[in-house]
Each structure stands twice: as structure tokens, then as C-alpha cells.
Amino acid sequence: MGRFLASLGMTPMAGRMWGWLLICDPPEQTASDIAAALRASRGAISGTARLLATSGLIRRTTRAGDRREYFSAPPEALDAMLGSAAAIYRQMRQIAERGLAATADRPPRARARLQEFRDVMAFVEQEVPAVIGRFLKDRNRRGQA
Amino acid sequence: MGRFLASLGMTPMAGRMWGWLLICDPPEQTASDIAAALRASRGAISGTARLLATSGLIRRTTRAGDRREYFSAPPEALDAMLGSAAAIYRQMRQIAERGLAATADRPPRARARLQEFRDVMAFVEQEVPAVIGRFLKDRNRRGQA
DNA sequence: GACGTCGTTCAGTATTGTCTGAACATTCAG
DNA sequence: CTGAATGTTCAGACAATACTGAACGACGTC
Known part of the structure; x- marks a missing residue:
């Protein structure tokens, strides 16, 4: 408690x-x-x-x-929680893209790391919903069993 | 910037x-x-x-x-970041288990929600490393191409 | 219509946290 | 050995934050 x-x-x-x-x-x-x-x-x-x-x-x-x-605290709360976690990655990707836009005039060497950061966040942002979907399917299956 | x-x-x-x-x-x-x-x-x-x-x-x-x-800021920083994100779920699961232990004498109805919370966190905690592993494989493939 | 209850809002306050700037320890150069 | 430069630590100022408690409006009851 x-x-x-x-x-x-x-x-x-x-x-x-x-x-x-x-x-x-x-x-x-x-x-x-x-x-x-x-x-x-x-x-x-x-x-x-x-x-x-x-x-x-x-x-x-x-x-x-x-x-x-x-x-x-309804069961949907957990879904909302996972969803907000996914939103964090989207937010990070957007921040990275803003940074890339702001440094468009810099040499590519300076932007490479930020670019990779953006790519990683984009990947996770894309994969997290898949994991959540798999979880929901699993829970429903167990709930109906 | x-x-x-x-x-x-x-x-x-x-x-x-x-x-x-x-x-x-x-x-x-x-x-x-x-x-x-x-x-x-x-x-x-x-x-x-x-x-x-x-x-x-x-x-x-x-x-x-x-x-x-x-x-x-080395490339490994991103891995560390994803790893720490995964640690959050583990932490939440542990907190939930502590709560379950502390409420062992309560009626089951009062513990059901916390139990489900624990299960959800355990699931995510298990799945996140899989996603990260898939990502690393994908990145390595691209890096070697 | 008046009272009690419930929810909201806001100013005030205490607490926490974050940064600055100076003092100290350590290392390398002359 | 002296001196400049670098990294660390710590007390203090400053700001941000979270909660309290009272005042206000709204709804239901008598």
C-alpha cells in the first residue's frame, strides 16, 4: 500500500x-x-x-x-498507460525532426547522430503498437477461455 | 537546437x-x-x-x-536508452508485487486490479527485449549492407 | 426558498530541486 | 617549484512544484 x-x-x-x-x-x-x-x-x-x-x-x-x-481504476487504464508510453517515443521523434530541420545548414557529420536517433525512435514508435496489439489479443484469448 | x-x-x-x-x-x-x-x-x-x-x-x-x-554521445547511448525504458516496466512490476504481498490479507476482489496490473507489466517487460533484439538485428543488417 | 453537501478554484506556503560561484585538489608545463 | 588549467565539491540563491485551507458556485434535500 x-x-x-x-x-x-x-x-x-x-x-x-x-x-x-x-x-x-x-x-x-x-x-x-x-x-x-x-x-x-x-x-x-x-x-x-x-x-x-x-x-x-x-x-x-x-x-x-x-x-x-x-x-x-478501470481495466482500460492499463491500455491508456501503454498508449501514453508509446506517445513518448513519438514525441521524441518529433523533437529530433525539429532539431534536424533547425540544423539543415550544418555539415552532415554533425547531423548524423541526431538522424540515427530519429530513426531509432521511429522504429520503436512503429513496433510498440504491434506489441500492444499482440498483448491485447493474448488477453482476450485468455479472458474468453 | x-x-x-x-x-x-x-x-x-x-x-x-x-x-x-x-x-x-x-x-x-x-x-x-x-x-x-x-x-x-x-x-x-x-x-x-x-x-x-x-x-x-x-x-x-x-x-x-x-x-x-x-x-x-556514442551510438550505444540509444541502446542504453531503450534498456532503461525497459527497466521502468520491471520496476513497475516489482512495485505491484510488493503491493500484492502487502495486501495478502485483503479480499481477492480488492487485489484483482493490482494483479492484472502486475500481469500487464510482466508481459511488456518480457516483450520489450524481443522488440529491441529485432531492432538491433535490423540495424546491423542495414549497417552491413 | 434555505440549508447542507459536494466539487472547483485560488492564494499562500512549505518543500524540493536546480543552477551558480567560489574554494579545493590534481595534473601538466615552464 | 611555481603557475595555469582542469575537474570536483559544496553552500547558498533562486525557481519551480505540490499541497493546504478557505472562499465560491452548484446541486439536492427538507
């Missing part, structure tokens, strides 16, 4: 909140529940919830006749 | 320095060269150099009869 160190590019609060949603019971919790469990203020929960929701790591649902919002 | 935003888990200085080493000419530069190019203090260069060197992103070489150290 003390795994709030999962702040990989996220805030510590986001790591704690997501970790809690992975192990809480019941799986759907209100903001007040989370605030009490994590000993955090409601303001922090509000901001973190929006961050996690836009990242696709958590889902916020409402119930008819109930103003409260229920948060949960 | 203004791509110092590459601080993905690294310090801004590390991003700037690595980016510079990717495009500088000549490819091998002394600490003074880098400090002058990036308008940074020698202290920052020293600390950042050690950080990047231990990560395998840069290589520091010396020449006989020359006290200065030469820094460069």
Missing part, C-alpha cells in the same frame, strides 16, 4: 491516488473517501482527479440522484 | 547537454566547450556529466598527455 512512489512523470499525489484506487474496496470511491484514506485535502483530490482522468488512468462516474462522483 | 525540453525524468541541464552532444561539431567536446556552448557553469557540467555517464547516455574519454576529458 505504500507504493506512492509511482510518480513517474506524475505528481506524488497522483501516484498515491491511483495506487489506492487499485486496491480499495469497494472499487468505486467518492472524493471524500479518497481524501480520508490518503489524508489529503479535497483541493488536492480535485486537481489530481482531473489530471488522472484526462490521462485515462481513472474513470469518473455519476449516479442518478446523487451529486457525488465515483472514481475507479 | 532549442530542444532542451527533453527533460523526461532528467534535469533540464541533462537534456540540454545531451542534445548538444548530438549535434555538436566536432563530436567530442571538452567540458569547457560545453559550458561555453550552453552558457552554464562548470559545476553544473560536472554533475550532469556524471549523471549522463552513469546512465550510459554519454561517454567520457581521455587522451594521453591531455588532462582534459572529452565527452561524446
Whole structure:
């Protein structure tokens, strides 16, 4: 439960909140529940919830006749996580291409390394979706078995 | 050249320095060269150099009869980068397993999501080296052609 | 329509992290 | 041996960040 160190590019609060949603019971919790469990203020929960929701790591649902919002960590969260990891490579490739464009007037020797960096990122960017697809197929097969 | 935003888990200085080493000419530069190019203090260069060197992103070489150290971004840097990316998944799996051990006395319903998270990370952790191996083979083939 | 509850927003604050600049150790040249 | 140059280390300043707590608006209830 003390795994709030999962702040990989996220805030510590986001790591704690997501970790809690992975192990809480019941799986759907209100903001007040989370605030009490994590000993955090409601303001922090509000901001973190929006961050996690836009990242696709958590889902916020409402119930008819109930103003409260229920948060949960759905299975799609893992897909979103892998997808965002893939986005990092795309981002790196784009940065490299910007760099190549900015150094167009430099001698080729100076650009060779950046060019290779771009190629590597392009390769990984292309292969990662294939791996994810294979994983999803594998999971579905196991889920239907 | 203004791509110092590459601080993905690294310090801004590390991003700037690595980016510079990717495009500088000549490819091998002394600490003074880098400090002058990036308008940074020698202290920052020293600390950042050690950080990047231990990560395998840069290589520091010396020449006989020359006290200065030469820094460069070798091709192996990309391999190190992909390897560290793979390490992230392993780390996540280990964290998940620690969480599972810590919640052994909880009802299974509360642990199911964490269990699945562990499985997904284990899968990716296993598949990523395969992708990297395929990439290396592809690059070598192209390099020899 | 008034109250309690819930979510959001924002200023303030504490904490963390990053860079600078000086002091020190070490090496090579004269 | 002296002196210049290089790399390292450390304290301090500066900036960025994350969280708290209070104020505000909105919805449901009585």
C-alpha cells in the first residue's frame, strides 16, 4: 500500500491516488473517501482527479440522484498507460525532426547522430503498437477461455 | 537546437547537454566547450556529466598527455536508452508485487486490479527485449549492407 | 426558498530541486 | 617549484512544484 512512489512523470499525489484506487474496496470511491484514506485535502483530490482522468488512468462516474462522483481504476487504464508510453517515443521523434530541420545548414557529420536517433525512435514508435496489439489479443484469448 | 525540453525524468541541464552532444561539431567536446556552448557553469557540467555517464547516455574519454576529458554521445547511448525504458516496466512490476504481498490479507476482489496490473507489466517487460533484439538485428543488417 | 453537501478554484506556503560561484585538489608545463 | 588549467565539491540563491485551507458556485434535500 505504500507504493506512492509511482510518480513517474506524475505528481506524488497522483501516484498515491491511483495506487489506492487499485486496491480499495469497494472499487468505486467518492472524493471524500479518497481524501480520508490518503489524508489529503479535497483541493488536492480535485486537481489530481482531473489530471488522472484526462490521462485515462481513472474513470469518473455519476449516479442518478446523487451529486457525488465515483472514481475507479478501470481495466482500460492499463491500455491508456501503454498508449501514453508509446506517445513518448513519438514525441521524441518529433523533437529530433525539429532539431534536424533547425540544423539543415550544418555539415552532415554533425547531423548524423541526431538522424540515427530519429530513426531509432521511429522504429520503436512503429513496433510498440504491434506489441500492444499482440498483448491485447493474448488477453482476450485468455479472458474468453 | 532549442530542444532542451527533453527533460523526461532528467534535469533540464541533462537534456540540454545531451542534445548538444548530438549535434555538436566536432563530436567530442571538452567540458569547457560545453559550458561555453550552453552558457552554464562548470559545476553544473560536472554533475550532469556524471549523471549522463552513469546512465550510459554519454561517454567520457581521455587522451594521453591531455588532462582534459572529452565527452561524446556514442551510438550505444540509444541502446542504453531503450534498456532503461525497459527497466521502468520491471520496476513497475516489482512495485505491484510488493503491493500484492502487502495486501495478502485483503479480499481477492480488492487485489484483482493490482494483479492484472502486475500481469500487464510482466508481459511488456518480457516483450520489450524481443522488440529491441529485432531492432538491433535490423540495424546491423542495414549497417552491413 | 434555505440549508447542507459536494466539487472547483485560488492564494499562500512549505518543500524540493536546480543552477551558480567560489574554494579545493590534481595534473601538466615552464 | 611555481603557475595555469582542469575537474570536483559544496553552500547558498533562486525557481519551480505540490499541497493546504478557505472562499465560491452548484446541486439536492427538507
